[in-house]
Amino acid sequence: MKKRLLTTGIAAMSLMVSAMPVYAEGSPTEVTLWHYFDASADAQAIVEWVDEYNSLQSDIHINCTYVSREELMNQYTIGALSGELPDIGMVDSPDMASYISLGVFEDITSQLEEWGELDQFYEGPLSSCMDSEGKLYGLPQNTNCLALACNMDVLAEAGYDHVPASLDEFKEMVAATTNADNDVYGFAMCCISTEEGTFQLLPWLRSELNGESVNVDNLTAESAINGLTVLGDFVANGYMSKECVNWTQADAFNQFAAGKAALAEVGTWHLAQTDTIGDAFKYEFCMLPTGDAGTSTSTIGGENFGICSGAENIEGCVDFLKWLCSKEKEGEWAVTAGKIPTRQDATADYTYEQEGFQVFVDEMNFAQARGPHAEWPTISEAVYTASQSVFVDGTAPADALAAAMEKITPIVEETPLP
Amino acid sequence: MKENVGQKEVRRDIRNSVIAVVLAVFFLFPVYWMIQISFKSDAETFGKILTYYPREFTFEPWLVNLQDKTFLLSLRNSFINGFITMGITLVLGIPAAYGMGRYRVRGGSIFLLTFLVAQMLPASLTLTPMYLIFSKMGFLGTHFTAPVAIAAASIPFAIITLRPYFKSVPISLDEAARLDGCGSVRAFISVMIPAVKTGIITIIVISFLNGWNDLVYSMTFNVGEAMRPLTANIYKFQNAYGTKWNCIMAYGTILVLPVILLFIFLQKYIVGGLVAGAVKD
């Protein structure tokens, strides 16, 4: 009755609006860009940069919208079916392979190869924009990795005046700096049941032991079991809080910044947040001492930008990507957001925490990508579940990792890791 | 004799009131907790010691929420969600409740089963297919999109709640209306609806709440910032910087205030409405 009239009215109106030609020939194509930058520096920067790009050319006009990360991923998933996608979309590096498989992103290999600058990009980040045949669907815009933050004051109290250089020394320091009376844990990291947890767990599982190290397709190897055992012992002995299974990386960093943890696994972007520490204590960064002396492992993180299927004016959008990931702009972004450029010819003139950034840049040489693999979320779930069962239930690491491999092996047998 | 009985009653009255207050304090303590965190400074919120009231009282978390440039816009969107959901529910639910309560219909149990079953579908089940249909219809991104989905849950609730109200309206009212020459529809509008006023006010509040509290549908069907409701701000304070509890609790209190205000005004009617609907049947 009344409601039917209303619905018909709305339907009629929407039909009319969608049928109207919106712009005359020659004016810039309206293009949508969805991102999930939520740290204020990044969030502001993307808006300013999009405005800048809009003023530099008149081929496309980009409308930039913030969508919370979880919601954005849902939009991509539903969009795979409905076709309702933005023109340019931001995505976390390990997630992109799945969305490529779902057909969310457009194959832009030829346009990018014409550009001729692809060989400047680091292999790890660039691989996360590819499908299993090596075709490209976007560009990595920034990258980051994990390293160790050390509270030098607490270390000094425990008798150490330097940063740990091997796993054995690290284990000593964690034990020595734990002070239950003062509510200080030796080590803090994030082991939450999301991709963030896997991100921080992988360096320890892929660590080098006696010259050997493995990837996620072989987690029952001794080196992986050893890595997980070290972490499990930390929790069992009270050197690391069991709440790490509920902490995000931000929570873990906040523990360190509040002086509640002597050592913490932190990411490059945390360098832009060290003002929360201020002068409370002296701190230093060093590479993650995950294995034999002189070795380190880390995980590559970072965000990619891709062109979504069915985008308007793909050429114009790809031009934006090329501008965004040019060597100058990457250098700028790295400084603003506390990240690392994804190309070797970009120079980032960090105006703060220069020493810290140097550590992370060095660490990039030892950082490994996750996948890329379309079924990475399932692999990831197996990894963090195995670790959590060790921390929470006290399962033996060998058993936990064996259980993880039961889920992972069929996946990598069907589609091997690159 | 009378005095003694009176005194005993007064004492019991006081004793019960005291117990009631204690119960209320105990039960509402988490609400107090939420509100008191919202007035704490960052340092105190993350501090090592847990405090039961803010040592340093500050409006900062509230200002962060209220001064956000999209705050008024989100507030408007939440109100719109609430009102449209309420509208759809009333327009469709009231007549249906009347039909099912006042008449003996063949297949009435099928109708009832359908309405009951509709309350059983979780959002994870309905989200994607609804999106697909709305997308094909070009119905996405309007102020009506999310309420249409939300109303699908509040209409059955309205029907199941109002049906016994309509059932218990005395037939004499019906007959009196007919005698006055009213057709069915006019009888319905001018006699029946006022007769179940209590129940209707209940449905007004509950359906408004459903629209106001919605997060999933609004977020999924309307990606643009222009349409976001207040509930979407839940993501704002859990980001790369960690969880800002004081701002989140301020946000939670702001979200709940209209609910509480509405409720205080209509308390009497809600109590009556919920009670009759679920039980008298």
Add this chain to the structure above:
Amino acid sequence: MRKRSLSMAARKSREAYCFIIPAFIYMLLVLGYPLIYNIVLSFKNVNVKNLTKGGAIFVGFQNYIDLFQNDTFVLVLKNTFIFTIACLVFQFTIGFALAMFFYQKFRLSGPVRGLLLVSYMIPMSVTGLLGKNIFSNAGLVNNLLGKFGVSGPEWLVNTSTALIAVIIMNCWVGIPFNMLLLISGLSSISPEVYESASIDGANWGQRFLHITIPLMKGSMLSVLMLGFIYTFRAFDLMYIMTAGGPLNSTDVLGTYSYMLSFTQYEFSKGSAVAMVLFVCLFIVGLFYLRLLSKEDD
């Protein structure tokens, strides 16, 4: 005479349809397609590899068979039933006790009764966050326990206690609602019945067991049935409070289905889980209808 009343009845039936049909059609339109879509999806093997590339085939009941052989799903199913039944038991008994108390007429009974409903009005997402805050290791609950000399457990970190914390939060929300529904049931018992019983010498306990309970049977069953439906499909609370963790110990059918579909892109499996939830509720719903029709007669 009879002919006239027949056509009157027919006309009345048609009138009734006019009032009911719009809502009915609305429900069919809005929810019919999603239901069929999910039923179909649950019989296929759609996932990230074949959603848009094609190649998804009908696998019949394979998804369901796999589910029941999957340890995690069995745990999730168990969690859902434990959660629902525990919540119902506590919400109902405490709600009943509170109903008996607040049914007495004393000065503050009305206002306080109303105030208690506030916890029901708070959106579940906020309640989830509140729960996460107060049950954290150094949060309110452990702090209070500490004041009584009790060392609180690590609520949200241990698989044995996380579900308890979620149950407590859910009961906090559900108890006032139960209380309210039961007060109305109590008020439908006329006081004379009690009076004649006490004249006959019945004490409080006997009056409760032999008068209150039998006369409340109708309302008690309704409250339990409706409570079952709403609690069984809970999602927001555990999703926000614990994200189903740790180690799936607070995962229920609603959250598990969402995780399968939207985090792991196992769309068919997610639908299958959601259909299991639906079927369970449907069966309960049929029971409810049987009870309703018995009372109507």
